[in-house]
Amino acid sequence: MHELSIVMSIIDIAKQQMEGADATIIEEIELEIGDLSGIEPQSFEFAWKEAVKNTPLQFAERKINYVEGLATCLDCMIDFSVKQLYDACPVCGGHFLNIKKGKELKVKSLVVN
C-alpha cells in the first residue's frame, strides 16, 4: 500500500501550492499517472478516499490522465507500446528496452479559490 504514501505526498503538494497561491479551497486537481509508474489504480482509489478526509482535497474534483507505456527497442530502434516492463519487442523479440513513457507520476495543476 505505497499508494497511501503517494496520496499523502499529493496532499502535501496540493496544500503547499494552495497556500502559495493565497487560496483556501481546492476545487480541482489534475494528476498524471503512468501505467508503468507502479501505482495500482484500485489501491490508489481506496487510499485516496481515506486520506483526503479533512484535507483541502476532500471535496476537490480529481482528474487523472493515465499515460500508456511506450518503449524503444535498443536493438532495432523502433517504438512500441508496452503494458509491462518485460514486454518483448514485436520485431526482434528482444527485451533491451528504453522506457520513454509510462513512468509519469505528477501533480499537473490545481484549480483553487
Next chain:
Amino acid sequence: MCATCGCSADGSVTMHVPGQEDNHDHSHEHDHSHSNGKRIVDVEQDILQQNNLLAERNKGYFDAKNILALNLVSSPGSGKTTLLEKTLTDLKGQLEFAVIEGDQQTTNDADRIHATGTKVTQINTGKGCHLDAHMVLHAVQGMKPKNDSVLFIENVGNLVCPAMFDLGEKERVVIISVTEGEDKPLKYPDMFYTSTLCIVNKIDLLPYVPFNIDKVKENALKINRNLQIIEVSCTTGEGLQEWYSWLKSKVLAPETV
C-alpha cells in the same frame, strides 16, 4: 517542525538503537486564511519530488564521506538478515560496516546485527510498507556512519512498495530465495527493473525444491538486461566469495564525475 528537512513527523515511524533508547517527536500546527478568486495553478510537480530531494541529500552525504550505501530489498523470509549476519562476520576487519534495519515492528533484526558487533539502527515503520529517504536521513543523522564504510539498508520485506522510493543508495540489491517462485521477477517487475544486483539465496535447497534457476535468470534479465546475478547459500557458504568480491569491487571503485 524538523529543522533539517521540514518534516512534520506525523507518522508512526520510530527509531531504535539496540542498547540505548531515544525518541524524537515534534509537531507542527499552522493556520492561514486568505481569500481571492478562482484560478488555475500550474503545478507540474513530481509526486515523489520530496522523497527524491531527500534521497539526493542522502546521496551527497554518502558521496562526501565515501560511504557505499546499499538498499537490500526482497520478500519477507528470503534471507536478507542472515546474508547480512554472514557478511558482517566474514568480512569483519576487512571492511567497516553500519546497518539500518527496516521492519514494521520489533527490533529482532537489529538485535541480530548488534550481536555481530556492528553499528545498527532499527527503523520501525509502524503500518508503513517501505522505507523512504526521510527515514533514512534521520537514521543516518543518529548513527553517523564512518568514512569509507559500507552502509547496508535492509528494507521492509516487500517486493512491491520499496521499489518506488529512492533512499539515496548507490546500488539496489534484490534478494530472492529458491523456495520462492521462479516467476517472481515477472510478478514484481519494478523491483528487478530498479536493481543492479540480484542475489539468489538458499541454493543448498535446490535438490529439494522445483525451482529452475535458469528460468528465474531468464525472467529477471527480460526486465533488466544489465542485472548481475550471484547465487549463494548462507548455510553452506557457497557463492559468498563472489558476493564479497562484488562488494569489495564497489568499495574500491572511486567515484568519477
